[in-house]
Each structure stands twice: as structure tokens, then as C-alpha cells.
Amino acid sequence: MPSRLHRPLTAGAAVLVLAASVTACGSSAADPNAKEITVYSADGLKSEQGDGFYDKVFKDFEKQTGIKVNYVESGSGAAVQRLARERTNTKADVLVTLPPFIQQADGKGLLDIYRPRGAEHVAAADQDPNGKWVSIVNNYFCFIYNKKELKQPPATWQDLTDHRFASKLQYSTPGVAGDGTAVLIKALHDFGGQGPAMDFLKKLQANNVGPSSSTGQLAPKTDKGELLVANGDVQMNYANMKSMPNQGIFFPAAKPGARPATFALPYAAGLVKNAPHAANARKFLDYLLSKPVQEEVSAVGGGFSARQDVKATDPNAVALAKIMKGVDVFQPDWNDIDKNLDTYIDAWKTATGS
Numbered sequence: 001m002p003s004r005l006h007r008p009l010t011a012g013a014a015v016l017v018l019a020a021s022v023t024a025c026g027s028s029a030a031d032p033n034a035k036e037i038t039v040y041s042a043d044g045l046k047s048e049q050g051d052g053f054y055d056k057v058f059k060d061f062e063k064q065t066g067i068k069v070n071y072v073e074s075g076s077g078a079a080v081q082r083l084a085r086e087r088t089n090t091k092a093d094v095l096v097t098l099p100p101f102i103q104q105a106d107g108k109g110l111l112d113i114y115r116p117r118g119a120e121h122v123a124a125a126d127q128d129p130n131g132k133w134v135s136i137v138n139n140y141f142c143f144i145y146n147k148k149e150l151k152q153p154p155a156t157w158q159d160l161t162d163h164r165f166a167s168k169l170q171y172s173t174p175g176v177a178g179d180g181t182a183v184l185i186k187a188l189h190d191f192g193g194q195g196p197a198m199d200f201l202k203k204l205q206a207n208n209v210g211p212s213s214s215t216g217q218l219a220p221k222t223d224k225g226e227l228l229v230a231n232g233d234v235q236m237n238y239a240n241m242k243s244m245p246n247q248g249i250f251f252p253a254a255k256p257g258a259r260p261a262t263f264a265l266p267y268a269a270g271l272v273k274n275a276p277h278a279a280n281a282r283k284f285l286d287y288l289l290s291k292p293v294q295e296e297v298s299a300v301g302g303g304f305s306a307r308q309d310v311k312a313t314d315p316n317a318v319a320l321a322k323i324m325k326g327v328d329v330f331q332p333d334w335n336d337i338d339k340n341l342d343t344y345i346d347a348w349k350t351a352t353g354s
Contacts, residue, residue, distance in 0.1 A: 031276075032276055032277060032278075032279075034277060035065075035066050035067050035068060035280070036067060036068040036069070036070060036277060036280065037067060037068075037069055037070065037093040037094060037275075037277045037280045037281050037284055038069075038070040038071075038072065038091055038092050038093050038094075038276075038277075039069055039070070039071050039072070039092070039093065039094045039095075039096060039284075040072050040074065040079045040082065040083065040092040040094070040095050040096070040097075040272075041054075041071065041072070041073055041079065041095075041096035041097070041267075042073070042074070042075065042076040042079065042096060042097045042098055042178050042267065043073050043214065043215070043216040043236070044139075044216065044233060044235055044236035044239070044267070045096075045137065045235075045236075045267065045301055045303075046071065046073065047239070047240070048243075049243060051300075052239065052300070052301060053137070053239075053296070053297065053300050053301025053302075053303065054071065054301075056296065056300050057287070057288065057293060058071065060293075061284060061287050064287075065280075065283060065287075067280045067283065067284070069284070072092070075172075075173075075176045075177045075178065075180075075213050075214060076097040076098045076101040076176075076177060076178030076179075076181070077101050077104075077175055077176045077177065077178070077181070078176060078213065079095060079097050079101070080095070080097065080101050080104050080105045080108070080110065083095060083105060083108075083110045083272065084108055084110060087110070090272060090273070090274045090275060090276060091276065092272045092275070093271070093272055093275040093276065093277045093278065093280065093281035093284075094269060094270070094271065094272060094275070094281050094284060094285065095110070095111065095133075095269065095270050095272055096136065096267050096268070096269045097178065097267075097268065098178030098179075098181075098182075098265055098266070098267065098268065099178075099265065099266070099268065099332075099334050099337075100181065100334055100337045100338045100341055101178060101181075102133045102268040102270060103334055103335075103338040104338060104341070105133075105270065106128065106132045106133065106270070107338065109273065110272065110273055111132040111133060111270040111271060111272065111273055112132070112270075112271045112272065112273040112274075112275070112278070113130065113131045113132060113271075114131060114270075114271040114282055114285060115127075115131045115134070116134060116282070116285040116286045116288065116289045117286045117289065117290070118286070118289035118290055118291065118294070118307060119134050119289060121289075121307040121308055121309045121310075122134055122135060122289070122306050122307060122308065123308055125331075126138070126266060126268075126306060127268075128270075132270050133268045133269060133270035134268065134269060134270075134285075134289065134306070135266035135267065135268045135269075135306040136266075136267055136268065136269045136288045136289060136306050137235060137266060137267040137297050137301060137303040137304065137305075137306060138264060138266045138303065138304035138305065138306050139233050139234055139235040139236075139264070139265050139266055139267060139303055139304060140233065140234040140235075140262045140263070140264055140265060140304075140324065140327075140329070141179065141182040141183075141185075141186060141231075141233055141234075141262050141263055141265045142231075142232055142233055142234050142237060142249045142250065142251055142262060143229060143230065143231055143232065143249075143250050143251065143252060144218075144219065144222050144229070144230055144231075144232045144237050144247045144248060144249055144250070145222065145228060145229050145247075145248050145250060146222050146223070146225050146227070146228050146229075146246050146247070146248070147246050147247070147248040148225065148246045149225055149228055150228060150248075153248055153250035154229065154250065154252060155252070155253060155256070155260075156252055156253045156254070156255060156256055156258070157187070157190060157191075157200060157204075157252050157253075157254065157255075158255070158256070159252070160204060160207065160229060160252065161203055161204055161206070161207060162207075163207075164228070165207045165228055165229055166206065166207050167207070167209055168207070168209075168226075168227055168228040168229065169204075169207045169208055169209065169227065169228065169229045169230070170208060170209040170210070170212060170218055170221070170227050170229075170230050171183045171208065171212075171218075171230060171231040172211075172212045172213065172214060172215040172218065172231060173211045173212060173213055173354070174344075174345055174348050175341070175345040175348075176211075176213050177212070177213060177214060177215050178215070178265065179215040179231050179232060179233050179265070180212070180215060180231065181341075181345075182231070182233070182263075182265055183231050184197070184201075184344055184345070184348055185263065185332050185337060186261075186262070186263065187200060187201055188344065189254075189261075189263070189330055189332065190253075190254035190255075190261070191254070194343075194344065194347055198347050198348065198350075198351035199351070201348060201351050201352055202351040202352060205351075205352045205353065205354075208352070209227070211354060215230075215231060215232055215233070215236070216236065218230035218231065218232065219232060219236070219237060219240055219244055219247060220244060222244075222246070222247055223244035223245070223246045223247050224246075225246070232249075233265055234249060234303075234320065234323060234324070235267075235301065235302050235303035235304070236302075237249055238302040238316070238319070238320060238323065239301060239302030239303070249323055251327050259326065259327070259328050260326065260327050260328070261327065261328040261329070261330055262327055262328075262329060262330075263329060263330050263331065263332050264329060264331075266306065267303075269285060269288060271285060289306070289307065291307065291309070291310065294306065294307045294310045295310055295312065297310075297312070298312040298314055298316045298317040298320060299312065299314040299315075299316055299317070302316050302320070303320075304320065
């Protein structure tokens with residue numbers, strides 16, 4: 001497993017479905033003493049089958065504290081946009097999203113300072129130096145393919161332009177979905193800058209089905225064979241393989257002969273500024289980073305613990321290490337991406353006609 005596994009900056013866009021047992025936010029926002037919190041989160045940590053990381057965390061947290069978690073799922077960028085719209089009537093208490101959107105939320109003044117207990121065991125690269133956010137589950141960008149239809153996954157970016165993937169390839173929308181933005185970030189890295197990256201993505205558009213606000217929606221389509229290739233992230237796609245066994249995870253290389261590569265894409269959490277239930281939210285953030293919960297990240301959630309002092313050895317951890325074996329992990333310049341994201345998104349829209 002790469003040394004970077006415990007130093008990443010992780011997933012996900014959104015499955016726009018809320019579990020029936022989870023209520024919408026804001027029902028008691030006017031009462032700061034209500035025994036509840038509202039979490040706005042990117043998808044990937046909650047399971048439609050009710051056996052995901054969030055499912056267990058929410059249930060156990062309520063059992064221990066009496067505090068109910070109201071959960072609202074959306075794309076990584078959409079969650080930040082919603083927080084911004086609600087600035088004068090804040091409904092969320094905790095935000096969980098991916099880079100660069102957690103940095104974007106901070107830049108918009110949407111996060112408050114809080115360093116959860118246990119943050120001292122999280123690598124410096126995985127948390128804000130000013131205490132606005134901290135990684136709670138580490139993760140990596142990936143692509144997925146249908147193992148039933150394809151004997152081998154595409155080896156390089158160039159392979160994705162093959163005519164056999166026409167209308168059988170889809171990636172979620174950059175700027176809206178965290179994993180979709182990750183497609184853009186990896187292309188910028190692998191092709192050496194904005195110009196060549198956009199030239200390639202323009203060519204790839206001939207095979208692309210079209211925009212998708214949710215990365216999570218692409219996994220079942222790939223499993224069924226409606227798509228042959230889609231984007232994703234290791235935690236989310238590994239975790240749903242039980243119900244979607246035809247998925248295979250792969251990492252396209254920059255060019256023929258190069259090693260496959262990816263980058264860390266963690267779920268990062270922060271206390272929302274003017275959170276209506278701030279005290280409860282702080283308890284929840286402490287709980288997320290507690291060692292017992294972090295020890296369940298791989299076993300229950302199929303992800304990588306954010307704490308450096310947790311060395312998981314469960315079967316999922318072993319399988320995840322095997323997936324990451326031989327894969328180079330590069331470090332994006334998140335400051336550059338945060339500063340220039342709008343420029344990159346506009347260039348992508350122009351190149352692809354999206």
C-alpha cells in the first residue's frame with residue numbers, strides 16, 4: 001500500500017435518495033437545545049441497504065448521546081452551494097464533502113473553527129491548519145468498469161476514446177460532483193496542464209453519455225452493463241460491490257507504459273458557521289474521529305482511516321491494500337485548484353460543449 005494512504009487530502013458526488021428513516025433538515029433549527037443535528041454530505045458513506053458506515057455511525061451516536069442525525073445528501077459542490085444560499089438562515093450543522101469543495105466552503109466563510117478530539121492523530125496534510133475542517137475517511141479517485149463485459153480494464157486515458165465505449169462511458173459533472181471534479185484534476189495532472197487536458201477531454205466527449213450530477217448513480221449503471229466505464233472513488237465503489245458485483249476498479253495511466261496513478265480524495269468534515277445545534281455538532285465531530293469509530297472505517301465503510309494510529313487488518317483493509325498495490329499516488333496542488341477551479345470548469349465546459 002502506498003505510504004500516502006495515511007496522508008491524503010477523498011468522495012463523492014451524490015445519490016439523491018434519502019433513507020426513509022432519515023428526516024429532512026431544519027425541523028427544529030430554531031431550538032438550539034434540540035437533541036438533533038443536520039449533516040450535509042457527499043454520498044458514498046451511506047448505504048441504501050442500511051449497512052453502510054454512516055448507517056452504523058448515526059445509529060450508534062444517537063444511542064450513546066440521544067442526538068438524532070438528520071442527513072441530507074447531494075453532490076460535493078451542490079452541498080456548498082446550498083450552504084451559501086442558506087447563509088442567512090443556516091440549517092446544517094456539519095458539512096462533509098471532498099476537496100476542493102471543503103476548501104471552497106472555507107473560502108466562502110461557511111465553516112467555523114473546531115478541532116475535534118483525535119485530530120492530533122490526523123496528518124497535517126489532511127486537515128486545515130486553521131482548524132476549519134479535518135478528514136474523517138481517507139479515499140482515492142478511481143474509475144470503474146463492467147467486469148462481465150470487459151476482460152481487462154482500459155489501461156490508459158487513450159483507451160477510453162476507443163469506439164467500443166461510444167455511449168457506454170460517463171463521468172459525473174465537474175464543479176457539481178466531487179468525483180467529477182476529480183476527473184478534471186487527474187486530467188490536468190496527467191496531461192501536464194490545462195491546454196492538453198482540455199484537448200483530450202474534448203476528444204473523449206465523443207464517447208461520453210453526458211452530464212450527471214451524481215457519481216453514485218453511475219455505479220449501478222456500470223454494474224448492469226448500461227455503461228462500460230464510469231468514474232468513482234475507491235471507498236464508494238468497493239463498499240457497494242456486495243450489491244453490484246460486476247464492478248471492477250481501475251486507475252488509467254497517463255500514457256502507454258506509465259504506471260497507473262491516482263490521488264487522495266478524502267471525506268472532510270467541518271462545523272458549519274452559525275450552526276443551529278453547534279454543541280451537538282461538536283460532539284458528533286469528536287465521535288467521528290474517535291478511535292473506535294475510525295477502526296470501523298474499513299471494516300464497515302470500506303474506506304481508509306483518517307487517523308495515523310489506526311492500523312486496520314480486517315478483510316476489507318487487506319482487500320483495499322491489494323487494490324492500491326502498484327498504484328502511484330500524486331499530491332494535487334489544492335491551493336491552485338481552489339483558486340482556479342472556476343477557470344478550469346469554464347475551460348471544461350468550452351472544450352466539451354457542456
